Ligand SMILES: [Zn+2]
């Protein structure tokens with residue numbers, strides 16, 4: 001009896017590593033589609049399509065920069081995603097212009113239509129890309145607000161405003177400030 005019990009126990013124990021092996025074997029197969037999503041090809045460009053780019057790699061979650069330089073350059077706030085420069089290719093760029101306020105960074109825009117496109121810190125392996133220039137569906141997520149201390153006085157990032165599908169939530173005439 002005792003010997004039989006040992007055999008039964010041995011059978012259960014020998015089956016256990018097999019079950020674990022099956023689970024380990026399955027795990028990489030389940031992870032594969034996720035790796036494929038990260039390697040997706042994204043493209044984007046300016047309003048008139050004179051500047052176009054492709055990104056063959058992951059793109060960073062979107063950061064909203066409220067600094068005074070981004071405000072002037074974009075007309076409001078720079079919503080920026082980013083890509084590794086090694087994954088970034090300009091596929092059309094004859095009208096791409098660069099403006100540098102300092103020696104360490106430059107801002108890219110379309111010289112034909114004026115669209116804000118890039119913020120490029122020259123020493124960085126990453127280029128910041130205007131999120132609105134990425135072709136939809138972007139598959140990108142929001143991350144954070146930065147330089148909120150420098151924001152303009154006409155808005156609060158945390159404030160919920162009236163929303164409309166069209167322009168029917170626009171302000172009436174009395175909403176002009178003196
Ligand atoms: Zn353009």
Ligand SMILES: [Zn+2]
Pocket residue numbers: 065066067068069070071078147
């Ligand atoms: Zn900024």
